[in-house]
Amino acid sequence: MSLDNVGQIVLVLSGKGGVGKSSITTQLALSLSLLNQKTGILDIDLTGPSIPHLFSLSSAKVTQAPGGWLPVPIHAANENEGIAELNCMSLGFLLRERGDAVVWRGPKKTAMVRQFLNDVAWGSLDYLLVDTPPGTSDEHIALAETLLRSARAGQLAGAVVVTTPQAVATADVRKELNFCKKTGIPVLGVVENMSGFVCPHCSECTYIFSSGGGKAMAEEFGVRFLGTVPVDPQFVALVEEGRRPVYPVGTRVAGREVGGVEAPEGGLLVEKYRDCSLCPIFEGIAREVIGIRTSAGNGKV
């Protein structure tokens, strides 16, 4: 099948909706690409695909080629900078109008997920990130069944589970962790998203959705905790308007000075993303995901 030349498959899961699965997928993909890993993103959220919008590719279309469906390119490789190629595939590229609703019952969704896994001509990839819809239903069952049946041993690296800190979100994400347990999908770790918001006016950090819930959950389930990600309106501005992130002088994230940099206009999303305060955090997460794989080797952590 078309996943034959894919090195590692990483699923991005969460029982809860709107916790940032797609934005985590996006940033993880950008970070892997910056680490010179050739990456693909497969968006199997059929009724609410967000990946095309996050990469400003809403009007892109899929092309059919002899080897299967060609994924939509996000950026080409840049060897001088050490940036690898990044491609993506989403149901959003198959819609006539971007506002069209996809009103499908289970069997049809299952068939589509299978087709996405079998018929996309990814070529050779280091990493394939799979962005999923919330819940533990048709798409997830189809994904788990197909991958567990046809992936090579060790090809399915595992799942990055995303949550926000509040108890209402972790209550649903716990169900997702149990889903992984039941289906035998290894959990690479938990990311706590939207953990804190730094007021742009006074630099006071407010925990809008409380804090620490993801970490506590990871400890309880005995899985790795990959880190906390704060809310950064500059990242939203970057993906929504393509504006390069600029911070007030003196802003420090993860011990690195990010403020006061006057950056040139234009450039690729991946280049602008380097200036985002979240970039170092995701570089750490991406390195950890790569590290888990090289140290574990046998597909289980």
Next chain:
Amino acid sequence: MAPSLDEPAPIDMDAPLKAAPKLVAPEPGIHSPPTRILSVLEPPNRHDISEHCPGPESQLAGKGDACAGCPNQSICASAPKGPDPDLPLITARLSSITHKVLVLSGKGGVGKSTFTTMLAYAFAANPGSQVGIMDTDICGPSIPKMMGVEAETIHISSSGWSPVWVTDNLSVMSVQFMLPHRDDAVIWRGAKKNGLIKQFLKDVEWGDLDFLLVDTPPGTSDEHLSVNSFLKESGVDGALLITTPQEVSLLDVRKEIDFCRKAGIRILGLVENMSGFVCPNCKNESQIFAPSTGGAKQLAADTHIPFLGAVPLDPRIGMACDYGESFFDAYPDSPACGALRNVVRRLAEGIGLNPDEVISQNIDEEMTSGKQL
């Protein structure tokens, strides 16, 4: 006797990855009387079914081109055709409910459940109103936790399943009450979820309700189609759509609007949640989820649906939900509550009620008029 989902079979965690695990969950409602068998058309192996399956209620069931080779072909072909025989039962069961409102959003995590609970508390603030919440999010039920009734179970009597009562005039039904353990995953395909939703509608003894709020999962799929088709005959007042201000969320809500129009569901209005955040330290407002395309107001204007209001982000709302308390009653004079009151009043107008009878304009009026909170 409480209905419960069966204990799942033990999973061999050391089994090799290649062995596909069994993902078929137990049938819901196995303890209910035999006359209430979920659905005789529930096929044993759903994943063998063609993606072009016309559906068991179709005239083509068992006879269509796609049915050739289907393991259920003979069942479908011999089953009685026509509308679902359970529809009149659902309609009869729901005939004592005056207003039914769906809470929808294409996007997850925008606050459907939070808003549903706040809306329910707001309606229930009037002691004369009876309010019910039905949580149709089968894979990620949030209502019980937000209402502080996570550990409750459902009781069955001869007349049906009793919902869980939160206050004297507020009751809740959710799949969470049927789980043996709080964190159990409900790994069900669409058909099975539909079966449970039907049971919620058919077997739950709501009694006389003024308002039934139906909380839904994100998306436009099985649950939404089922709720709509099951409720069509008994009549729904309409749908309340929730969104957050940023475009990535509006994008999915546009799809939901398209769904409502295709399915013939009246849209009562659009609410913008998490709209702006006031820093508790410096009191400056910032847009956490920036409305780069004009937010919900612009979307409402573009699609010609009523805009019911914007509720600001308040960390205390999330906190109240985590602790299962009513934000609406705990902080009645907060800006978020004020905004919520206005949304409820406009919603009441939308379903043809006098807003003053449903909820008073502000907290002072309620105090002076001697109403209990």
